[in-house]
Amino acid sequence: MYKIMIVDDAQFMRVRLSKLLTGHGYEVVEAENGEQAVQTYRSIKPDAVLMDVTMPEKDGLEALAEIRGYDNQAKVVMLTALGQESMVLQAVQAGAKDYVVKPFDPDRVLRALQKALG
Amino acid sequence: MENKLTFNIEADELELFIDEVNEYLQVIESSLLQLEEQASSPETLNLIFRAAHTIKALAGTVGHQRMADLTHAMESLFDAMRNNQLTPTQKIVDELFDVVDILKILRDEIINQQASDIDITAVLSRLHTLIDQNSHKASSPKSEVSSENTLTPEQISQIKKLQEDEQSVFNVEISTDAKTFAPAARLMQAAMALLDAGQIVRQRPTMEDLSAGKHNNRLEIILATKLEGKAVKELLADVADLSDFQVRPFKVEQPAEAPPPSPPATAPKNGNAPVSVNSTSKTVRISVERLDALINLVGELVTNRNRLKQVEEILRSQYGKDETVGELSESSTHMGRLIDQLQEEVMRARMLxxxxxxxxxxxxxxxxxxxxxxxxxxxxxxxxxxxxxxxxxxxxxxxxxxxxxxxxxxxxxxxxxxxxxxxxxxxxxxxxxxxxxxxxxxxxxxxxxxxxxxxxxxxxxxxxxxxxxxxxxxxxxxxxxxxxxxxxxxxxxxxxxxxxxxxxxxxxxxxxxxxxxxxxxxxxxxxxxxxxxxLTLAIIETMLVELWNTVYAIPITGINDVLYLSDTKTDTISGMPAIRWRGAVLPLINLRQSFADPRLGDMPKTVGGKQAIVTVTWGKQRCGLIVDRIIGKQGIVVKSLNSIAGEVPGISGCTILGDGRVALIIDIPGLINAELRLRHVKEGLKNGHSL
Structure with a gap:
């Protein structure tokens, strides 16, 4: 079973995503900011990461850079919103495998994950 | 109903959703106050931006488009502010306060599943005007893509070398729909995917140009790879939002000057950036109902512990210093302590x-x-x-x-x-x-x-x-x-x-x-x-007293002292019974009279137990309550009486005792008010005043 880390500061979003992923046979761990994401990634080593861009403590871009620095094979899919084009670009440049725009279409999230996992 | 709204949210998600929206609205509101007092810092602006951003995402997720639109406009304003493109004038702050109020109404639409009569068009257009007036639009020159289609001699020799190395060279052309979100990022994603697959000999526009938004929604890459064309296509098929892509074997055309190939973007390498090792505090949200259920269970435990204590006392009186009774008593004392701790922990969980x-x-x-x-x-x-x-x-x-x-x-x-x-x-x-x-x-x-x-x-x-x-x-x-x-x-x-x-x-x-x-x-x-x-309304410490054969509980927070009636001398002051106590006159309230119920008939005049006076304080008022017998101190779980008996003057609720009896909880303020006001009235009448 693939283990997916969901990173979002809004609990509602985590609950939503978590429901979606567990419903499709994924195991889920959650982190609520970039800092936690980096630490959780190190300790749990999930198979893929779904991560919000805008977060307190450490934003998604910083966390992405740290996670990729720690594991250059890290498969990170960014969750983003309209208005964040430049951040998405930076994320992709920094090694994000894909990005999904909020409000997200569940199929898109699942597809992005499947692709990231290969 | 005509104006019924439906949102993409389950009933069990609603509370969390609303809590979270409220939390972020609160952040916006308090940050706006800081802005107004010019006490804002860059952190405030980041905070407020993130809050608007998150509400936008939340609203969008449940399909509340108007709420998402409004927060999106708000977010853009905050973004302009944190980039120093917009100064938060009083007018803007006022406007934003109004927006927060509107957002609250929109939030309530989700709760009520009912459209409000709020129209956001006007406020949206005002916000957009503010954004347009004040933020300098980042110029996005998109037309500077070189149309040169030639390769440098170096590139050509590189291609030859790669082909000798049994790599296939492809000319890849990709286009996106201009209307997709962040087309540059999709193109970049495609380029990154190809980079993973092999070596990019030439890329137009370059990564830098893509980052700067310089692209015509098209990307052209010469790729050398060990993969077959079909596999390359599969890679690109994985990239969302591409409107078209072609993968053709590369044919050398005319060698000429061309922009040098851009170095492939490298992933940041700050893997050993300092990471603070503070243990992440793991928190979960628990619904209030669940906490209340827990409180009730703990309450039952408390009740049963009390019952156990009673049984233990009965056994002790029957068997004296029996070893088994001793063991029972020891373990019940221990359990009592655990229950106390449990109760305290549960109470703490309810604290905010x-x-x-x-x-x-x-x-x-x-x-x-x-x-x-x-x-x-x-x-x-x-x-x-x-x-x-x-x-x-x-x-x-x-x-x-x-x-x-x-x-x-x-x-x-x-x-x-x-x-x-x-x-x-x-x-x-x-x-x-x-x-x-x-x-x-x-x-x-x-x-x-x-x-x-x-x-x-x-x-x-x-x-x-x-x-x-x-x-x-x-x-x-x-x-x-x-x-x-x-x-x-x-x-x-x-x-x-x-x-x-x-x-x-x-x-x-x-x-x-x-x-x-x-x-x-x-x-x-x-x-x-x-x-x-x-501190809490759920569990209170009380003194249990008996009146005739009913048990009453007096909240301990209101009690000063307990005296035996036989130890005091009752005077009559202004026609009312009273005692002298600690140098003051303490009016007495005979609870037998206060709670006399005609339906029960007269209470026996004589009292079996040792009558006592419980002195209570409410605010600046003190008085003594005469009771038949003191039973002892006990923590009780408050249950409402309203649903059973309606409001009873002088009684604030009830509880179930260990032996299954019901005890009524005395409402000290209510009782004092009722009794002493009555006395004022009587006093007034006696003095011949009309009221």
């Missing part, structure tokens, strides 16, 4: 910092100050003070009322203050603290204070009392009259003394919670309201 309530108040004070044309500094202390959420939920309205009054009626206008040699800006101070197992909240203003003589006049005019009686009362007692219901409706009083609107409601509500509220005021200097509340 009062900031949950306090955070909402600066906005309120601001609004009231504006409409009443006052200048106010609001000082808040002790916002971290924790109390049970049941208390926080119900204390909000009385507190808001006190605060509103403090600003509206307590403080003077800047002109009045100036002529009174005070600073034009008044101060309202709100504090919370734990004092002796209770929470004390004060609302203090440095305004004009309450004039006792005006209250006297008003009370007489309202026929609440005779002029003689009014003159007899001390200033303190007179000021306390503002909590009288009849006085509160006096329009005149509101104008002249500035107090009284709904104060009776405040006191009633606070007392219903087992709390008290008192006022102190110095004319010309200000007024302070002191609200004392229990």
């Amino acid at each position: 910092p009062i900031s949950h309530l306090f955070d909402k108040l600066p906005r309120l004070v601001r609004d009231v100050a504006r409409t009443s044309e006052k200048q106010v500094d609001l000082i808040i202390e002790g916002a971290a003070t924790e109390l049970d959420r049941s208390v926080i939920e119900v204390i909000g309205d009385p507190l808001i009322h006190l605060l509103r009054n403090a600003v509206d009626h307590g403080l003077e206008t800047p002109e009045q203050r100036r002529s009174a040699n005070k600073s034009e800006t008044g101060t309202v101070k709100l504090t919370a603290a734990h004092v002796e197992g209770r929470v004390v909240i004060t609302v203090q203003d440095d305004g004009k204070g309450i004039d006792p003589d005006r209250v006297r006049q008003s009370a007489v005019k309202r026929k609440l009392m005779t002029p003689e009686r009014a003159a007899q009362l001390s200033d303190e007692e007179v000021i306390d009259l503002i909590f009288q219901p009849n006085l509160s409706t006096a329009e005149k009083l509101t104008e002249v003394s500035g107090r009284g609107v709904g104060m009776d409601v405040v006191r009633t509500n606070v007392e219903r919670l087992g709390g008290s509220v008192f006022v102190e005021s110095v004319l010309g200097q200000g007024t302070v309201f002191r609200v004392t509340l229990p």
Whole structure:
């Protein structure tokens, strides 16, 4: 079973995503900011990461850079919103495998994950 | 219904959703206040931006488009502010406060699943105008893509070498739909995918150009790879939002000058950046219902523990120092301690910092100050003070009322203050603290204070009392009259003394919670309201007493002392029974009379037990309650009586005892009020006053 880390500061979003992923046979761990994401990634080593861009403590871009620095094979899919084009670009440049725009279409999230996992 | 709305949200998600939206709205509101006071920092702007951003995502996720649109506009404004493209003027801040109010209405649409009559078009267009006027649009030159289609000699030789190395070279052309979100990022994603697959000989536009938004929604790459063309296509098929892509074997055309290939973007390499190792505090949200269920279970445990204690006592009296009884007693004592701890932990889980309530108040004070044309500094202390959420939920309205009054009626206008040699800006101070197992909240203003003589006049005019009686009362007692219901409706009083609107409601509500509220005021200097509340409403420590054969529980927080009736000498003072106690006269209330129920017939006159007096205090009132017998101290779980018996004067609720009996909880303020007021009436009649 693939283990997916969901990173979002809004609990509602985590609950939503978590429901979606567990419903499709994924195991889920959650982190609520970039800092936690980096630490959780190190300790749990999930198979893929779904991560919000805008977060307190450490934003998604910083966390992405740290996670990729720690594991250059890290498969990170960014969750983003309209208005964040430049951040998405930076994320992709920094090694994000894909990005999904909020409000997200569940199929898109699942597809992005499947692709990231290969 | 015509205006019914449906959202993409399950019933069990609603509470979390609303909680979270409220949390972020609160962040926006308090940050706006900081902006208004020019006390904002870059962090504030980041915080407020993130909050708007998150609400947008939340609203979008449940399909509330108008709410998402409005927060999106708000977010853009905050973004412009944090990039110093827009200065938050008072007008903008005012507008944003209005937006927050509208967002609250839109939020309620989700709760009620019903459209409100709010129309956001006007406010949206105002926000957009602000954004357009003030933010310098980042210029996005998109047309500077080189149309050169030639390769450098170096590139050509590189390609040859790669082909010799048994790599296939492809010419890849990719295009995206201009209307997709972040097309540059999709193109970049495609480029990154190809980079993973092999070596990019040439890329147009380059990564830099893509980053700068220089692209015509097209990307052209010459790729050398060990993969077959089909595999390359599969890679690209994985990239979302591409409208078209072609993968053709590369054919060398005319060698000529071309822009040098861009170095492939490298992933940042700061893997060993310092990571603080603070253990992430793991928290979960628990629904209130679940906590309440837990409280109830703990309550049952407490009840059963008490029952166990009783059984243990019976066994002890039967078997004396039996070893098994000793063991039982030991383990029941131990269990008792565990249950106490469990109860404490569960109670702690229900505790919230009062900031949950306090955070909402600066906005309120601001609004009231504006409409009443006052200048106010609001000082808040002790916002971290924790109390049970049941208390926080119900204390909000009385507190808001006190605060509103403090600003509206307590403080003077800047002109009045100036002529009174005070600073034009008044101060309202709100504090919370734990004092002796209770929470004390004060609302203090440095305004004009309450004039006792005006209250006297008003009370007489309202026929609440005779002029003689009014003159007899001390200033303190007179000021306390503002909590009288009849006085509160006096329009005149509101104008002249500035107090009284709904104060009776405040006191009633606070007392219903087992709390008290008192006022102190110095004319010309200000007024302070002191609200004392229990930490929790769910479990209380009580003294169990018996009256005839019914058990009553007296909340321990109101009790001073227990005396035996036989040890005291009862006098009759003003026709009422009383004792001298600690140098003062203590009126006695015989609970047998207070709770005499005609349906039960007369209680036997003689009392079997040793009659006792429980002395209780409520505010400044003291009195002694005569009971038949003291049973002992016990923690009880409060259950409402309302659903069974309706409101019973002098009784605030009930509990189930260990032996299954029901005990009635005595409402000390209610009882004192009812009994002593009755005495005033009798006294008045005796003295020949009409009321």
